[in-house]
Amino acid sequence: MATPPPPLILASASPRRLALLEQIGLKPDHLIPADLDETPRRFETPRALAGRLAREKAEAVRKIADKSDDLKPALVLAADTVVAVGRRVLPKAELSDQALACLSLLSGRGHRVFTGVALATPKGAVRSKLVETRVRFKRLSRSEVDDYLASGEWRGKAGGYAIQGLAGSFVVKLTGSYPAVMGLPLGETVALLSGAGFPVRAGWADAAA
Numbered sequence: 001m002a003t004p005p006p007p008l009i010l011a012s013a014s015p016r017r018l019a020l021l022e023q024i025g026l027k028p029d030h031l032i033p034a035d036l037d038e039t040p041r042r043f044e045t046p047r048a049l050a051g052r053l054a055r056e057k058a059e060a061v062r063k064i065a066d067k068s069d070d071l072k073p074a075l076v077l078a079a080d081t082v083v084a085v086g087r088r089v090l091p092k093a094e095l096s097d098q099a100l101a102c103l104s105l106l107s108g109r110g111h112r113v114f115t116g117v118a119l120a121t122p123k124g125a126v127r128s129k130l131v132e133t134r135v136r137f138k139r140l141s142r143s144e145v146d147d148y149l150a151s152g153e154w155r156g157k158a159g160g161y162a163i164q165g166l167a168g169s170f171v172v173k174l175t176g177s178y179p180a181v182m183g184l185p186l187g188e189t190v191a192l193l194s195g196a197g198f199p200v201r202a203g204w205a206d207a208a209a
C-alpha cells in the first residue's frame, strides 16, 4: 500500500488562500494562522519583505507544529502579499482614509504586487519562491473611489483593494500571476509541494464532481 501523504498545514487566516488551494484540488488538513509583526525593516525592499514574511510565517507555524505529535510530520505552507509603488510599501488598509490614500496613489498608474510563498518541511528546511506581478489601474474618478470605499471590500487588503472583487474593474493591465495578487501563486505553490514529495494531483480525479 502507498504511504499516505504528510498532513498539510496552511499557515494563514486568509479565506482567499484557502479557496485558491482548493481550486487546484488541495485541501489543507489544518489552518494555523501565524501571528507576526509585519512591519518592514529599515531599507527593506518590498520584494525582500514579501519573501521574508512568507518564510517567517512558515517558520512560526513550523515551531507550533513541532510541539504536537500529530503535526510534527506536516508540511507548512505560508504566503505573504505586498503591494508597492516604487519602493513604497502600501499598508493593509484598516481605515477608509488609508484605503483612500492607497487608491489615490494607484489611480491611473502601474504598481507591483510581490507575493512570497514558503514551505517548511518536517526537518525544518524552508524553501520559498517570490512572484512579481505588475498591475495597472485606470484613472479612478472621485465617485468611483467613494463607491469603492463604501463597499468595504478594501478592508484588510494589501494596497487597499481586492482584485477578485469590485476592484477587478479597475485593472487595465496585468503582467504576472492573477492568483498571486489574490494571495497565492499557484504554479509556484505546486512546485514547492511536489519538490517536497507531496502528491499535488492526488485529488484531481474528483475535481469535476
Ligand SMILES: Cc1cn([C@H]2C[C@H](O)[C@@H](COP(=O)(O)OP(=O)(O)OP(=O)(O)O)O2)c(=O)[nH]c1=O
Pocket (backbone or CB within 6 Å): 011, 012, 013, 014, 016, 017, 033, 034, 038, 057, 079, 080, 081, 082, 083, 092, 113, 156, 157, 158, 159, 161, 162, 163, 164, 181, 182, 183
Ligand atoms: C492586492 C490584494 C490583496 N489581497 C489580500 C490577500 C491577503 O489576505 C492580504 C495581504 O496580507 P497578507 O499579510 O499577505 O495576508 P493576511 O494577513 O491576510 O493572511 P495570513 O498572513 O494569515 O496568510 O491582502 C486580496 O485579497 N486581493 C488583492 O487583490
